[in-house]
Structure formats: C-alpha cells, structure tokens
Amino acid sequence: MKESPVVVTVRREDPATRDAGLLLDELSAMVALYCGDGAQSRFNEQDAMTPRGAFVIARTTDGQAIGCGALRRFSFEVAEFKRIYRRAEFHGAGAAILRYLEELAAAMDFRRVILQTREANRRAIAFYRRHGYQRIDPYGEYTTMSDARCFGKALPVKPQP
Secondary structure, eight states, rough: OEEEOOOEHHHHHHSSHHHHHHHHHHHHHHHHHHHHOOOGGGGGGGGGSTTEEEEEEEEETOOEEEEEEEEESSSSEEEEEEEEEETTTTHHHHHHHHHHHHHHHHHHOEHHHEEEETTOHHHHHHHHHHOOOOEEEEOOGGOOOTTTTEEEEEEOOOOOO
C-alpha cells in the first residue's frame, strides 16, 4: 500500500464506542511490542469524559476511524495527552490529532501540555520533537519507570477579553 498524506477530520467522541475500542486495542498491541506492556492500566476513559478532558477520533472523509487521542487534566494549568495513535498507513493523521488536542487544551485554559512515551518508541519521540515538544523530567507514575520519556510544551495564552 502506498503511503501518502490523508485528509482527516478530528472530533470529540465517546471513548466507549466500538471504533474507539478498536483503535485503543490496536495501540495497546503496538505498545506491547515495544515494551511488553500495553499500558491500558494507565488510561482511564472517565478522565476523558470530564469537563476538562476529551477523547478524539480522526476519521477519513468517508468516516473510517484511523486514529485517536485523549486529553486529561493533570493540574489546574497542565493537561496530559494520552493514547495518541494513528494507523500506520494514514500519514498526517497523527499531526492532525495532536494539533486538535492542543487547540482543545488551550480552549480549556490549560497553559502547558505533558505526555509520555517509552524510550524504545523512537518514532513517537521524533514525532513529538518535530512538533515542538521538549524533554522534561519524569512526572507522576513515570518517575519509577526507567524507560519512560516525558515531554512538555507550552500552549499559546488566549488573549483576555
């Protein structure tokens, strides 16, 4: 299959849907290949269903679910992104998901975003760096994981009315 950028729409959806479940299962299987653990225990769907949380799905123009991501409140000013994933053949979908999550986080008045991946996931590390994320010290539960790689990025401040 030829790899080429794809036109996608990204929108908030319920993480309990069939499409969300399939994408999350695919992500867990991929993560397990890198580190033997699919990391399902570090994602709580309810965190994405709060007023300052979100779960999003990227879809092709014909409605096919091709990627997902989640945003949860980490602290008053900091959002954490979780479970960012796109199917390998849909180039450009990951950037669309990340951009949409950043826009949501800024609209929710978060000032900063943090996220985590594993050292073995070199593609994810390169992706986050390309999008302006800088390495930060491990946070939360990741302080005890020697292969955790954490990143952060400041969000644009919304002008006050």
